[in-house]
Amino acid sequence: MEISASGLAAQRRRLNAISENLANASTTRTAEGGPYRRKITRFSEAPQMVKTTFRNALDKQEENIELLQTRVGHMEPFEREKGGQTVSGVSADVVQDDSPPVTVYDPNHPDADENGFVKMPNVNVVSEMVDMISATRAYEANVTAIKSFKEMAKKALEI
Amino acid sequence: MLKELLFNTTQLPLLKKGLDAYALRHRAISDNIANAETPGYRRKVVKFEEKLDQALADERLRRTHGSHLHRADELESINAELVRDEQPSDFSGVNNVDIDREMTSLAENTTQYTIAAHLAKMHFEMLNQSIRGV
Numbered sequence: 001m002e003i004s005a006s007g008l009a010a011q012r013r014r015l016n017a018i019s020e021n022l023a024n025a026s027t028t029r030t031a032e033g034g035p036y037r038r039k040i041t042r043f044s045e046a047p048q049m050v051k052t053t054f055r056n057a058l059d060k061q062e063e064n065i066e067l068l069q070t071r072v073g074h075m076e077p078f079e080r081e082k083g084g085q086t087v088s089g090v091s092a093d094v095v096q097d098d099s100p101p102v103t104v105y106d107p108n109h110p111d112a113d114e115n116g117f118v119k120m121p122n123v124n125v126v127s128e129m130v131d132m133i134s135a136t137r138a139y140e141a142n143v144t145a146i147k148s149f150k151e152m153a154k155k156a157l158e159i
Numbered sequence: 160m161l162k163e164l165l166f167n168t169t170q171l172p173l174l175k176k177g178l179d180a181y182a183l184r185h186r187a188i189s190d191n192i193a194n195a196e197t198p199g200y201r202r203k204v205v206k207f208e209e210k211l212d213q214a215l216a217d218e219r220l221r222r223t224h225g226s227h228l229h230r231a232d233e234l235e236s237i238n239a240e241l242v243r244d245e246q247p248s249d250f251s252g253v254n255n256v257d258i259d260r261e262m263t264s265l266a267e268n269t270t271q272y273t274i275a276a277h278l279a280k281m282h283f284e285m286l287n288q289s290i291r292g293v
Contacts, residue, residue: 089193144192148268149189156178
């Protein structure tokens with residue numbers, strides 16, 4: 001479940017980056033100066049420790065207090081398995097595409113240089129659209145994995 | 160004695176191993192789907208059936224009749240194993256995950272898990288019925 005959820009989050013970040021690219025496809029002025037630069041999403045495998053909040057709380061409590069056996073009837077302290085489960089998953093980070101901006105000849109544009117060329121963002125609308133479809137499909141694949149897990153869990157509860 | 164008769168010498172230990180293996184495989188497949196576009200990712204696979212076949216083949220020599228049942232302790236040593244498929248062939252040019260294959264495995268694995276869970280459920284229902292004499 002955690003794995004598929006990380007997949008969903010990663011694809012959502014990618015879709016956000018794509019939307020931003022499309023929205024700024026012809027932005028010639030930015031806060032950093034110069035035209036807008038395309039954002040790309042980079043995926044990497046991310047091993048992570050999953051701790052339930054309950055386990056977290058227990059571990060914290062255990063660090064703070066030390067229980068003592070004051071009577072014979074008290075239970076023996078037992079070794080609890082520490083930590084959580086390691087699952088893998090995916091993480092996405094958004095980076096800037098530093099490829100040079102596209103120059104377009106448009107002398108009437110307010111941001112044109114003395115030769116009449118305007119620096120436009122390095123966003124290719126067609127490739128962004130293709131990327132968007134692929135992100136949507138990948139998102140759906142992760143949803144299917146979650147659905148399967150739910151089905152399996154339901155069957156296991158019927159035993 | 161009763162435990163041996165009702166649980167350990169039945170299909171139950173085998174089903175238990177199967178459920179564990181399919182749950183682990185689901186995790187591997189989910190991971191492959193989540194990382195379908197991660198550059199350089201190597202897909203994860205779960206080895207279970209071949210280990211089980213091997214163990215059952217060894218055991219078959221000792222069992223003298225086909226209808227003899229498996230014992231729980233004999234199955235105990237079989238554990239599903241999570242390994243990386245290091246095959247360098249990259250289908251997508253990014254990694255060796257083939258999304259179609261993963262989605263098919265996902266459907267297959269879910270069905271297998273459902274069947275195993277159903278059989279376990281049936282087993283307990285039958286026990287229950289014979290206890291109550293209905």
